[in-house]
Amino acid sequence: DKGRFRHFMLKEIFEQPQVVNDTLEGRLVNHKIIIETLGANANKVFADTKAIQIIACGTSYHAALVAKYWIEDYLQIPCLVEIASEYRYRQTAVLPNSLFVTISQSGETADTMAALKKAKEQGYLGTLTVCNSPASSMVRESDFTLLTRAGTEIGVASTKAFTAQLVSLMLLMVTIGKAQGLEESKEKSIAEALEHLPSEIQAALDQAEAIEDLSERFAEKHHTLFLGRGQQYPIAMEAALKLKEISYIHAEAYAAGELKHGPLALIDKEMPIVVVAPKDNLLEKLKSNIEEVRSRGGQLFVFADESANIQSSDGITVFPIKSQYTITAPMVYTIPMQLLSYYVAIIKGTDVDQPRNLAKSVTVE
Ligand code: M6R
Numbered sequence: 001d002k003g004r005f006r007h008f009m010l011k012e013i014f015e016q017p018q019v020v021n022d023t024l025e026g027r028l029v030n031h032k033i034i035i036e037t038l039g040a041n042a043n044k045v046f047a048d049t050k051a052i053q054i055i056a057c058g059t060s061y062h063a064a065l066v067a068k069y070w071i072e073d074y075l076q077i078p079c080l081v082e083i084a085s086e087y088r089y090r091q092t093a094v095l096p097n098s099l100f101v102t103i104s105q106s107g108e109t110a111d112t113m114a115a116l117k118k119a120k121e122q123g124y125l126g127t128l129t130v131c132n133s134p135a136s137s138m139v140r141e142s143d144f145t146l147l148t149r150a151g152t153e154i155g156v157a158s159t160k161a162f163t164a165q166l167v168s169l170m171l172l173m174v175t176i177g178k179a180q181g182l183e184e185s186k187e188k189s190i191a192e193a194l195e196h197l198p199s200e201i202q203a204a205l206d207q208a209e210a211i212e213d214l215s216e217r218f219a220e221k222h223h224t225l226f227l228g229r230g231q232q233y234p235i236a237m238e239a240a241l242k243l244k245e246i247s248y249i250h251a252e253a254y255a256a257g258e259l260k261h262g263p264l265a266l267i268d269k270e271m272p273i274v275v276v277a278p279k280d281n282l283l284e285k286l287k288s289n290i291e292e293v294r295s296r297g298g299q300l301f302v303f304a305d306e307s308a309n310i311q312s313s314d315g316i317t318v319f320p321i322k323s324q325y326t327i328t329a330p331m332v333y334t335i336p337m338q339l340l341s342y343y344v345a346i347i348k349g350t351d352v353d354q355p356r357n358l359a360k361s362v363t364v365e
Contacts, residue, residue, distance in 0.1 A: 128145070155352070
């Protein structure tokens with residue numbers, strides 16, 4: 001039932017504050033993070049984990065890429081991320097004491113499943129799935145399961161499942177950290193950020209109308225570039241996937257530092273460039289990247305923290321986003337990206353919930 005919403009996708013986008021609450025329920029109590037749903041023996045495996053290999057496809061792969069930034073930053077454990085269709089067919093080398101993690105909304109994606117089966121023959125410490133479907137093949141085949149609690153996702157374009165994956169991966173990261181002596185102060189600061197996440201997501205959703213207005217600037221375009229840096233680079237990738245998937249506009253994401261290495265050649269006044277610019281240690285670098293694009297005539301749309309001090313001017317439209325906590329900023333900035341692709345698709349008149357040529361669950365390769 002779509003309720004008051006025109007499409008399942010829009011309903012699912014608006015469910016995200018609740019999805020975050022559900023995913024945290026019973027797992028974040030008194031500023032402490034405790035995951036109760038993992039199988040027996042998980043803590044021993046986590047204590048021994050010296051490397052993490054994550055495998056996924058599509059949107060779930062983008063969630064994995066964000067988690068890599070967190071895991072290496074907070075735990076200093078090497079984290080490798082690869083798409084399942086590549087991993088399953090090549091000779092792979094396993095680092096000693098590695099934990100193998102799959103991420104999947106459906107738990108039935110053929111390539112991810114095949115990668116999991118391969119991993120079980122490869123001498124990993126254990127296999128864990130971050131999954132939204134409790135009765136799925138991946139849950140059955142994995143040693144450990146962390147359920148995302150996004151509820152049923154009907155729109156082919158994944159939205160709320162992505163947010164639930166990110167929240168779950170953050171809980172997993174802290175849990176592995178705690179098995180290895182992560183400082184309590186770090187756990188507390190992450191817990192605080194997570195506690196505020198539903199209201200920050202709600203504030204971003206409250207800007208839907210303004211984003212709908214903005215979407216008119218994209219509907220006639222044939223291409224769009226998305227830029228981010230650090231943990232927002234995968235968010236730019238996810239934004240590009242969403243736009244391609246439902247509006248059929250060609251979109252690409254770049255780490256903003258890569259501009260000079262090729263994509264700057266694409267910039268002219270016809271090219272819209274969307275930038276995710278939260279306040280973090282890369283903001284000043286990102287501002288120089290914005291200037292590189294502006295001075296070449298690109299049309300910039302910058303989603304920036306209110307305090308970032310980037311002003312709308314010739315060629316730059318700034319869209320203010322409130323996000324107080326750096327670690328959860330990827331989840332907050334995802335919201336306007338989802339809304340933007342949704343409203344562009346509405347103008348284009350595509351079948352938002354069932355985009356052409358795509359299936360919700362990719363059970364064949
Ligand atoms: O069910 P999974 O998370 O394993 O699915 C992976 C991808 O097929 C999926 O995320 C796909 O990319 C979505 N349509 C993206 O919106």
